[in-house]
Amino acid sequence: MMIKLAAMEILSLMINFLLGSAIVVGWNFETKKDIWIFILISLGLGVGIFYFYILLHSLGKWGNLIQLFELGFGKWISKLLGFIYCLYFLYIAGRVIKDFSFFIGQVLFNDVPFWIITFTFLLVVLYSCFVGIEDTARSSLILSAFTIVIILFLMIFGYLSPYFELNNLTPVFRTDWKQILASVFPTGLTFPYGELIVFTMIFPYVNNVKALRKYGWISVCLTGFLLIAAAEMILGLLNSETVNLYVFPFVKALELTSISEFLPHLEILAVVINLIGGFIKVSIFMFGGLNILAHLFPNVKRNKHILASTVLTLLFTFFFSKNIIQHLNIGLKIVPAYLHIPLQLILPFILVVVLLIKKYIVKSI
Template sequence: MVKIASIELFALMVNFLLGSAIVVGWNFNTKQDIWITNFLSLAIGIGLFYLYMLLHSFGKWSNLIEILELGFGKWLSRIVGIMYGLYFLYIAGRVLKDFSFFIGSVLFNNVSFWIISFTFLFVVSYCCYLGIEAIARSSLLLFAFTGVIIFVLIILGFISPYFEISRLTPVFRTCWKQVMSAVFPTGLTFPYGELIVFTMLFPYVDDRKGLRRYGCISICITGVLLFLAGEMILGLLGSETVTSYIFPFVKALELTSLLETLPHLEVLAVIINLIGGFIKISVFMYSGLMIFENSFPKIKRNRLLVTSSAITLLSTFILSKNIIQHLFIGLKIVPLYMHIPFQLLIPAILVFILAIKKYIA
């Protein structure tokens, strides 16, 4: 049976959560109080993770599809399961579009987004063909690189001559209504709520006792890194200008250098996004593929993989025409009408139903 070590899950979750969040996932509407939204989102993210753990404990440590069947019955669970599969592939397509826009804007201005997306998706599809063990082990190797690079870049940002600590103040000037609007639903659902996809992978972890510990640590590390990166960006760019950049992390790195000899450290942000995007898309695509394998057992796996790849690629470009429309849909529509039902409402209903069944039994 396929098994994932706890340390591999840890690396997989950190790379997944940072994914596109550290490069394109910034919301500086609360300006100097972004640290409040970061920590509130982190706290709620930990709560969501334990909701998913509770779901698995009630569901006899099965995957999401099997838990849906325990709670909703055979036919309703199949419909909801297919919806989850399409949801995972759609989010994979959105992350792929984030990656394509980023690479196209920073590196290859004259290369079509279709070419970038197709090339990257081909690599992801091959990894999905190899299986989750290959993805998890790759993530562990890549984490050793990305973790060190992100930490070093943040330190270099703080010691940059362009960094001004006065730009981090004043704090507590944002009203709580505005803070909470930044936390809910966007801060809640991205990136922490996207851990719902791991409900397809948790049964493969070889150490269930360490699952909660490693999962919680990975979420906390991600939250701290996002907090430090957010403060670095503010100190370098300032609260008045930071909102004018689509990729503020990259812009901030343009103002840093290594010992004044190696400029253009923003190239490292490309590598970080490349690795994070690869892991995130792979996890979403593989989980969607698993759902379709469970829902359509008579169809060969290779055909389902090709179909899943096609759905991901089509959803990348059909549902939004440009980066402005893409960001609007991702920040205003998807969190409220897709993330909340799939990440919060359905899991909470499942926990409630399974808890009642366990109590009655």
């Protein structure tokens, strides 16, 4: 059956995907009161990354990433790169599941074993993989609206909280530009915007390429502005000197926010946001890995692809970090430099150059 996705469905997937775990666990307050500058620069680069991937598809006649590599580098190299990207997508899926499990374990269920949370979450993702990306995309339309409403609701009451102080947001422009740029590259550039590389396995299914080109930037910008607003709320409630003491500063800030005695624990809504974003993000990474496996092993049944992807994701979830400190250190220091930069930017850039040469130079000879 031919998969077709409306541009609006892909844009909603992008919103949930980009917010994903970033709104809850993805904060980097090294630039303190100038974090809005860091996020704004990352946002501008994120829009550029999105259109860079659109350019890649335009040059490759809207094939998926592995088909583009085959067009650029040939059959055997594309298979090797396909295997690498399959492991990469499933590894990031495992990392997001671990983000979610650590978060739920610390915020809601301190006594629940890590593996129970992981398996429960993965079961939901498995169901998404079985029903397919079309049903997940339709669900994402409703979920993205729900997520945005919840975030706006939380921020309104965060800014109105008696604990919110405008003085915590000023003065600005005190951070050294080297520090800001060091935060942007590679971390701010690659997370969450560079992770859109997985959408190179989804963009070919769009039924309206022009709409995707014309409106795709809106999803990226909306995510960025929500992150800026949330970051300013967090600083206003926690201040720049103490915010880095918390693993989940968004949740800690919400603990200082309540609506009288009616809703005294608004931080619970952060769990809902993380559930929605984590579900969409892991589902998309799993779908990317499944698509590559289907391309590499076309004669193997889809159920076996799903089983193999699940096993690999579980292995990545359980064996690459023992605690949240090690997990965050790997995610902020090692993964961006040694995985994200080569696979999100360097290899796609080389591919674009090769496709341009083949299209405009080789044909003219």
